Amino acid sequence: MSMLSASLQAWALSFAGMTALAFAMDRHYAQWTAVDEVPALQRRLWRCAGVLLLVGAWVPAVSGWSASVSTVVVLGFWSLGALLTAGWLAVSARWLARAAMAAAVLGIGSCLWSLMF
Template sequence: MSMLQAALAAWALAWAGMTALAFAMERHYQQLTGNMTQPRLHRYVLRTAGALLLAACLLVCLVGWGTSVGVVAWLGWLSLGAFTSTLLVGIWPRRAM
């Protein structure tokens, strides 16, 4: 895996994971769907998907950069993914999904 592939995959996984965790919250779920209440199953699925996507991001970082640098790179990609997710969920919630 090249550095560019690892970087793009890590950013995409971090963004998707943070967006899933954001939509697991009732406020953002309401922005997305228009429903006033969020079913427990949807909340559970979104939280689980978000956690699995962030774990996959960690795996990509460990494979791409090794153990010591991979953990630090993962934290950086989490920050960038959260920043991207925050911008898009706040401005265009339907496009962010």
């Protein structure tokens, strides 16, 4: 796998994971849905999805770099994903949700495609 495709996959998964963690919070969930509190089950699901996406960002990083370098790379992509999520929340939470969903689908699909072929 090339470093460019590994970088794009890790970035997409990190961005989607940070967005999922943001929507697990009452304040950001209210920006998105106009409901004051996140229901308890949804909160757990958003948190689990966010953690799984963030951990999943290691898959393309390890295949693009060595195991030791991939840890530093993933931490950088997590930071980039958090920065993009925070900036986009200030503009439009609805568009952020759409973009994060697209990033998650493309990131997961691209990772699966790379692992299969």
